[in-house]
Amino acid sequence: SQTIHQWPATLVQPVGSPLSLECTVEGTSNPNLYWYRQAAGRGLQLLFYSVGIGQISSEVPQNLSASRPQDRQFILSSKKLLLSDSGFYLCAWNAGIETQYFGPGTRLLVL
Amino acid sequence: GQQLNQSPQSMFIQEGEDVSMNCTSSSIFNTWLWYKQDPGEGPVLLIALYKAGELTSNGRLTAQFGITRKDSFLNISASIPSDVGIYFCAGSNTGNQFYFGTGTSLTVIP
Numbered sequence: 001s002q003t004i005h006q007w008p009a010t011l012v013q014p015v016g017s018p019l020s021l022e023c024t025v026e027g028t029s030n031p032n033l034y035w036y037r038q039a040a041g042r043g044l045q046l047l048f049y050s051v052g053i054g055q056i057s058s059e060v061p062q063n064l065s066a067s068r069p070q071d072r073q074f075i076l077s078s079k080k081l082l083l084s085d086s087g088f089y090l091c092a093w094n095a096g097i098e099t100q101y102f103g104p105g106t107r108l109l110v111l
Numbered sequence: 112g113q114q115l116n117q118s119p120q121s122m123f124i125q126e127g128e129d130v131s132m133n134c135t136s137s138s139i140f141n142t143w144l145w146y147k148q149d150p151g152e153g154p155v156l157l158i159a160l161y162k163a164g165e166l167t168s169n170g171r172l173t174a175q176f177g178i179t180r181k182d183s184f185l186n187i188s189a190s191i192p193s194d195v196g197i198y199f200c201a202g203s204n205t206g207n208q209f210y211f212g213t214g215t216s217l218t219v220i221p
Contacts, residue, residue: 102153
């Protein structure tokens with residue numbers, strides 16, 4: 001069966017510090033991978049999605065970036081965090097069927 | 112990106128009551144999904160709908176793909192305390208990119 005992992009679960013970072021969030025999927029090949037941000041207002045905002053290694057599509061301009069160094073690994077990064085980057089970051093995947101499965105999320109607090 | 116209109120925004124109901132919520136879009140979708148999210152966790156897929164008019168159940172949950180393909184409905188029968196959470200709809204016409212509703216927060220009073 002397929003599983004999706006996110007690391008770390010919680011992160012507290014100072015403004016201006018770098019960021020690296022990791023998402024890995026097991027039990028599937030060549031998945032589509034997604035990064036969402038969920039603010040306190042509950043809505044899910046799509047940040048990036050990837051249909052293959054090295055292929056990244058950005059949905060909104062921001063100081064975040066994404067990379068897909070391996071088939072089942074998706075990384076969300078920033079060189080300098082802003083206060084507004086605080087939120088709940090969710091990774092999701094799908095493969096072959098029209099649905100999306102979410103990871104457990106990473107809660108980021110920028111102080 | 113496109114946002115789906117989900118209503119109601121919040122619901123406070125007595126245990127045992129039935130719940131109805133809906134999601135509307137200005138665009139036609141080929142797929143509708145319903146999720147439940149508990150605090151501090153990722154959304155969990157409840158029901159997936161792939162055909163206009165389709166009615167699908169998952170235990171006490173029933174969801175319908177609207178005939179116009181611009182809406183979907185979720186019903187929960189005989190609510191219990193563990194139904195508490197935020198329910199999200201999501202729609203897609205590509206299968207790869209989904210648009211999410213703003214969520215319905217459900218509180219069940221024992």
